[in-house]
Amino acid sequence: MAVDLAIAKKHLNIFHDDDDELITAYLGAATAWTLKHCNRETVPAEATFQFEAAALLMVGELYEHREISVDSFSENPAAKRLIDPFRLMRV
Template sequence: MSDVVITEVGPLYTLDEVKSHLHVDSSDDDVTIQAYMDAAEKSVLQYCNIALVPLGAESVFKVAALMVVSDLYENRSGGEGLPKAAQLLINPYRWLRV
């Protein structure tokens, strides 16, 4: 078994970063956006079957999660899982359980 070293634990992104990405200026949807942010983080990690973002891959997971938040925000009626572009970004980090 290999050793795991965690150097830092923190949020993948901030509400302000996500609102900027979504081009949202008001605080009207803050609660909804925060819920989407939480769901997006969990979704990309679940897709990869991992609990934490791999060290050095923070930007890849951040962009993938931003894509998921955008999809959730723009298609509030629900989509069909993770957007394909997000999947392509994080596929190299996916651990398939057998």
């Protein structure tokens, strides 16, 4: 899964290139979060759209609240709902 920078910028309503590096870093973090949350190494083929949408929602959270401390950051519930059906439960 690789969410395109142009799509992320459109999602964030950003029309300049000043924050491209920052958004790219958030895309990487959001993608890693989706996989970690689901205990997966790759995105299931049938869930590409859900994982991409969840990553975009997380990018929005990270970009909007980039000054917030880690202790007060909360995961986006809509992002979790999108990918929870694909979560592998560990025993």
